[in-house]
Amino acid sequence: MNFETFDRLHKSDPLLFSLAMEVFLDKGRVAVQESGREELTIAILQKMTVLLMEKNLQTAIHTAEAFAGMDTGTLLDYARRSGYFIGDASVN
Numbered sequence: 321m322n323f324e325t326f327d328r329l330h331k332s333d334p335l336l337f338s339l340a341m342e343v344f345l346d347k348g349r350v351a352v353q354e355s356g357r358e359e360l361t362i363a364i365l366q367k368m369t370v371l372l373m374e375k376n377l378q379t380a381i382h383t384a385e386a387f388a389g390m391d392t393g394t395l396l397d398y399a400r401r402s403g404y405f406i407g408d409a410s411v412n
């Protein structure tokens with residue numbers, strides 16, 4: 321995989337990118353390469369189940385509602401200050 325593909329995958333769907341990266345880091349390179357699609361599917365689904373457990377789902381809903389109530393400038397300022405970059409991080 322080249323950088324452009326890596327970057328496009330990360331930017332186009334950060335959630336799925338993170339799930340794939342977590343499975344890779346948990347299992348390791350050799351295990352992923354030797355695993356079948358079914359085994360990798362199970363690993364991804366397990367990660368998704370944990371991510372979307374009811375408590376996490378309710379927290380995500382509450383957080384999205386809180387974001388919606390914020391002034392855009394404040395939200396962007398908080399994102400910048402916390403190190404969470406929205407869009408192109410190379411833009412200053």
